[in-house]
Amino acid sequence: MSRSICWLTALLLSASNIAYTQQAKDSDSDYIQKATSAAPASIAKDAAVVKFEDGTMRTLRPGTNGFTCMMMGTDKMCNDANSMEFFHAVMTKGAPPEKVGVSYMLAGDDGASNTDPYAKEKTADNHWIVTGPHIMLVGAAAKQLGYTTAKDPDPTKPYMMWVGTPYEHAMIPTAAK
Secondary structure: OHHHHHHHHHHHHHHOOOOHHHHHHOOHHHHHHHHHOOOOHHHHOOOEEEEEEOOEEEEEEOOOOOEEEEEEOOEEEEEEHHHHHHHHHHHHOOOOOOOOEEEEEOOOOOOEEOOOOOOOOOOOOOOEEOOOOEEEEEOHHHHHOOOEOOOOOOOOOOEEEOOOOOOOEEEEEOOOO
16 A cells, blocks of 8 residues: 555656656656665665656655655655555645654755645745754644644754644654664
8 A cells, every 4th residue: 555655746746847857867866865864774775765756656665664665856755655655645645544654864954834734835934944954753643742833833852743733743853863
């Protein structure tokens, strides 16, 4: 099931042109190295790696540990199966799963709106935030952690992203990889 979710998510992301341009320039080995930099070595070594291209997703390396590493634009992430379901729900505007999921972004991110899951760029009122190396916890249980729900939180401390939406999740900064 997670493989089909992964493929559908890739199609949606590719259709919205999030990742294709930079990724097309990377060789497969360069892409694998960049994508897996999102996770601890112990996770990255056995994770599947997928690449978005021409409106589809291509598996560059099959995995054996339930994690999938990829790039969305220049952001690198490695998601477990539950996180893949969660991000699929975000992309399709569907109901997110109740299951707890983990996503590694140990290379940090280039920023996103802290209040609008669909914002593509910074505006005066969408509370754009750049977070360094972090993990994300998704699912209903993540909402019970008690982290700040401020629209403009300190990104060096745990906080909740997309508060008040079905896609609220915890952002937990980590030390640099």
